[in-house]
Amino acid sequence: MxxxxxxxxxxxxxxxxxxxxxxxxxxxxxxxxxxxxxxxxxxxxxxxxxxxxxxxxxxxxxxxxxxENLTADALASALDEFGNRWIVLVERNRGRGWGLPGGFQDPGETSVVAACRELREEASLDLRNKTWRSMPPRYVPSKRSSDEAWIVTVPCTVDLGILNRHDFPRLIARDDAIKAAWVRANTLHELTAYLKDVHGGEVTSENHVGMLTDWFAAA
Incomplete structure (x- = not known):
């Protein structure tokens, strides 16, 4: 043992x-x-x-x-003037690929507060004045876990509504993110293709792929 x-x-x-x-x-x-x-x-x-x-x-x-070790992930979206859906993704350092802004909850934080904070810290996007919603919690497979300690995340969503594309909030990567971008995402397939064609990247986390799949299914 x-x-x-x-x-x-x-x-x-x-x-x-x-x-x-x-x-x-x-x-x-x-x-x-x-x-x-x-x-x-x-x-x-x-x-x-x-x-x-x-x-x-x-x-x-x-x-x-x-x-349980609790984390939260932020799924921020907006529609442009042509009806295209965009979401915020970040590329993490050390070759960890692209994914949703997110991280561990601080003591006393709710999932929504943590997701909102992580979005500010990793993409410089402050949406504390917007309406957030929580999705069902998800178990997160991780090499950091054990049989007695594991990660559970709560995906939290926020919608900025309809904006002209040039009026989308500017994103600046910070913390452990090296890039932050609005990614066109009418479907998961389009998100994957856009991320590869425009940024040369991919969503490497199976957990984030699962969260996005659930989000698209519910949209």
């Missing part, structure tokens, strides 16, 4: 407040942490990953919290 928690979690993570200081999950009062966005079992005081078995059976691997 492999047990592992990254030393950064136990040092920097605890010091900065994004990691659970408790090193033994059997000492956690799990009833106080329920209900979860995606239900999971607790067996002999230890949380059980509700979706998969990982190479790490004990410990948190690279994640800060036991059980």
């Amino acid at each position: 492999r047990e592992y928690t990254d030393p950064i979690v136990l040092t920097t993570g605890v010091r900065e407040g994004w990691a659970d200081p408790e090193t033994d999950p059997t000492r956690i009062v799990w009833a106080a942490r329920q209900p979860a966005l995606i239900p999971f079992e607790v067996v002999n005081g230890r949380p059980v990953n509700p979706r998969e078995k990982t190479p790490i059976q004990r410990g948190r691997n690279q994640l800060g919290g036991w059980a």
Whole structure:
């Protein structure tokens, strides 16, 4: 049985407040942490990953919290004067490809607040005065997870309505994003083709492809 928690979690993570200081999950009062966005079992005081078995059976691997670690993703869209749908995507550093702005929720944040913040931090787009909506939570497969710590994200959507194309808000990549762009996206196929033809990129995260697929299906 492999047990592992990254030393950064136990040092920097605890010091900065994004990691659970408790090193033994059997000492956690799990009833106080329920209900979860995606239900999971607790067996002999230890949380059980509700979706998969990982190479790490004990410990948190690279994640800060036991059980659910919550993230949020921002799906911001607008229609141009010709009726074409556009959405905001960012290209992340270290060759991680294109995807929706998003990241871990800070303590006390709602999913919508976190998604709105990530959109500002990664694409310089401030939509705090707009109406946001949450989609159902999704389990996120990740190499950072373990059998006792995993990621759950909540996609959050915001629609800017109809704008002239030259009036679309300017995007500036920041934080861990190296590019931010409005991508034409009447369909997932068009999004994929536009991203490749115009930016030479692709959406590499299966989770983001799944979120976009669900969003297009509901639109």
